[in-house]
Amino acid sequence: MNVSQTIETEEDFLTCLHIKFYHPQQNCRGLYGLLPLGTKNTHSADDPLKLGRDAHACSYSLVDPRVSRKQLSLQAYRTPQCPDMLFTIQNLSQRGRMSVNGSALDYLERMDLPNKALIRFGEYEMLVVREFGEAKGNFEVQFEVLAVPPSRQTFLCVPTTTAVMDTCSPVMNGLPTDVSAIGPLETDETLMYLS
Template sequence: MAVSQAADTEELMTCLRIQIYHPPGFSHHLYDLLPMNRRQTQDAEDPVRVGRDGQACKFLLNDLRVSRKQLALQAFRAPGDPELRFTAQNLSQRGRVTVNGTALGYLEATELPDKALLRFGFYELLVLREPGDAKAKFDVLFQRRDASPSLEMGQGEGSGTPVMESGLPGLFKSPSQEPSETDEALIISYCSLFIL
């Protein structure tokens, strides 16, 4: 079979492999809105936004404890480096995101190494960058993990210590009720308990 010399050279896509873990005992439908085990091609200038708001985020978690906009992974290229690299940014005003144990406040961002552990709420995301030579696009691949990646990354078992900032310590007793983005109506209800 002859190969056309006029055909474009196929570029190898960088792949952002995101292995997601959540402790067992919660709803089995948390990942129903994510394209699990299917590569999604993304324009390099568009961030990978994860949250529960379908208007603002392309990758959705079916979980009211997750912020409407939780985090963004943004591609970039450093001067003189042909490969795509990525940053992680916390988009949640009330929750925090940790990257390899370092907490990010609202709108704070950090560059990701080729292997990074991101945590928010009870979620742990092991983000692996597989290099490629494409400059304008990359692939995103979500996969479910059955075991916590915290041990693999040397950060201990993370599922017992959620990364939360509700602003109201002691209000939420059950992990299934602990939102990472507190609703104002919930705060009013909580405060009215003490006024009565």
């Protein structure tokens, strides 16, 4: 066997963004028809990865007239203190807000993307999980569709701001949910005694 065939190159270990989508009407509409589902695609680290409705202006497209022409952008970067490839996310939609783990982003606002992030825009939930690699020039993207919303699988501890005890409640990423679906979050027993 040739020596060059046995040596692993840095490009063998690409950082991978696993992007998992959920939409409540995904089974009756071909929303993901233009996405390369289930395969890893290499993307240049110096080129922003754009997602939206316009297949010409974006790297990847959703077949949905309610999605903005350019919805969001993921940009790779590195810092002198960290050898890992990191990412920022930017909202490119003028008509809709986006949230990342419960933090709202308005038009052209950006933030660092955590290793695991729940991104919401319109009726979409998009779970992005970063798998670390060593390569510096490229990263991979792998798309898949989830059968259930990722927010139902993600529970955060949300401290309360009232004089009641802190609770760990199934509030989905700090965003309001249908309280009747998850039941009461807490009770304030002191109210009975004060009235």
